[in-house]
Amino acid sequence: MKPLRKMPPRARRASVPLPDSVVVALPADCTLGNIGALRDLLCEVKAGVPNITLDLRRLERFDTATLQLLAAFTRDHAARGANLLTCGNRPAWDEAAALLGLTATLEGRV
């Protein structure tokens, strides 16, 4: 079999079409100590993806620092027209978002 030709990164990116939707599965521990890793994970989501789903099903612990990071993430993508969804029934998430006044931002409505 012929080996794949190695392409320069920019060209390779350009040739790969953007996915229609991306699911970002948040790890169990999303607290201050792990926030750097979470930011790296979120930064992998390319600009212009039309549908982004935050999967909260594995999420066990989170804090305001995490919600701030996710607010930055959802605001960035919502500004580019992304449709943001969450999956996983997490009353604690909704309660924290409401307490922090971040519900609309996290849902991509602002």
Add this chain to the structure above:
Amino acid sequence: MAIDLRQFHGAFFDESFEALDSMEAALLRLDVGRPDPELINTIFRVAHSIKGGAATFGFAEIASFTHSLETLLDELRSGRMAVTPGISNLLLKTLDVMRAMLGAARAEQPIDMQCVADVQLDIELTIVQRDAAVTGPPPPPVTATAPPEEVAAPTEWRVTLEPGAEFFARGTDPVRIFRELSVLGDLRVTAHLDDLPSCRDLQPGRCYLRWTLVLVSNAPESAIREIFEWVNMDCELTVIRGKPVPGADPVAATGTLSVPSTAAGDPVPAEAAPAASAAPAGNAADAGSIRVGVEKIDELINTVGELVITHAMLSQMVGGLNGPAAERLRAGLQQLERTMRQLQESVMRVRMLPISAVFSRFPRMVRDLAQRLEKQVELKVAGETTELDKTLLEKIGDPLMHLVRNSIDHGIESAAARAAAGKPPVGTIQLNASHRGGNIAIEVADDGAGLDCPRILAKARSAGLVGPTQDLTREEIEQLIFLPGLSTAEVTTDVSGRGVGMDVVRRNVTALGGKIEVHSSPGQGSRFLISLPLTLAIVDGLCVSVGDQTYILPLTSTIESLRLAPGQATTIAEGREVFRFRDEYLPIVRLYENFGLIPRVRALHEGLVVVVEGAGRRVGLFIDGLLGQQQVVIKSLETNYGRICGISAATILGDGSVALILDVPDLIRSDSHRQAA
């Protein structure tokens, strides 16, 4: 200008330890399965306050550990987790770790991080496994239910919070603050994201958000500010009173967040901020009290003591004067004496603390020890509000601990043995305190098996403490347990049974100027009675003369004084003098020989012998004469000079001269050592 926070460390530690005590009490009252929501709230507030204080004062490990605890408590508080026996034990373990961490931080010693990490892991695992822990439908979220006594009209409060960049890094989580705030009433929150960079440019851990909060509540401003107390230094905070809100339900306004509200307008309970703050005096003032250093109180007591001495000197001087002016002077001095006594009593009361500070240690100890020994024990406490001197309070804890531990280990039987004896399976230990005359009486009683007198006597005989043919009454046998080296325990454990316990207990009680008695009935239980003076600052004593010196003999050590008839004393081996007192022979200790003085009298029948008791023995102290009985103000010799064998302290007499206060147990011990040598 930067503030040196170290100046607040002392207050932070003091108040954190007090807060942990109240947390422990709340934990022990927590009913597994049906916990009282207010108790969980109390525990949460303590953890929250300590975390905030630790973060503020730079104790990052404590803040981090407490954060984990707070997360667990939050799960319990919200009803997402149930209180199980395992969680109850874990919370108590957590409390021990917090105590150890605070203790290490106060002593500027390294924290045992392995132990901390183990318990922190336990907490985290418990939270992760919460789904398994919850049985049945979750209980409703915790809210306080007591209606406020007085309900003011709700007011719209506008709060703006601009956190500093290090807000999160210091362990502060605004969501918890806002949740606490929402308990006060109807809360609407607006987040300002103007400074929030893109996700890619965001520095992890840095806080970029700002908030505006509108709270409709009838809580006072102080209650709102109190919630932000620990973050004040890390943020810009404004609290502005808006207009009253007509028509709002003042008691239970439910906010737009649907967060259940506590009774609005209720002041935040004292436990809400039990730990130190950057302005401790301000907080304490709110509670109607101020925190004052012990050294300041001691200085005050010392000054009052000087006043007493000066008064005695003036009275002595005026005694030799005659005429109308002298009469007026005497009347004035009498008035001064009355006022001075009031002042003295008031100042002494400042040093008095309720004995609950000591009693509060026991519920936990009884619970843990009973679990370990597989016994069922109920602790009943009465008279916790009885007050005694702070120094006494600090020193009586260990003897009491020993007595309670002995009661559980040796007194209370196993449930099976109790059932066989026709007793209820749960044994009872009673801890009572009360004022009796000028003393404090503390009682430790159990309904266990009572003292095993035949076994105690056999042990005492085999140890040579009692002669093989010597007959003793039950009361006399009971007193043997206070002898050094006597233990009836078959197996020596780390709980008790080393045979040093009761001897040390009696020595410690005696050192405080107190007495201990034991009464026991076979199969019915034992009762230990401790009698302590109200204070260690003043002592009732006999003034005795030896040569040109005056000594004070504490009345608590004195049994009787007598003049020996010629020939009543007998000289035995090596010149030791003894005399018969009631049914025993007591050695005579010539006080002038002890202190290298020239006495006025040397013949025993010309002076006096005072029978004293200490260190478990009695001796006759030979003195020149008795000068009288009086209360004296104790001045520490060790602080001002150094330790002297046979002397416990000094005092100043009415004529301005210094008199030394005799340490009777020490005198008796040194006499024994001399004889042994």
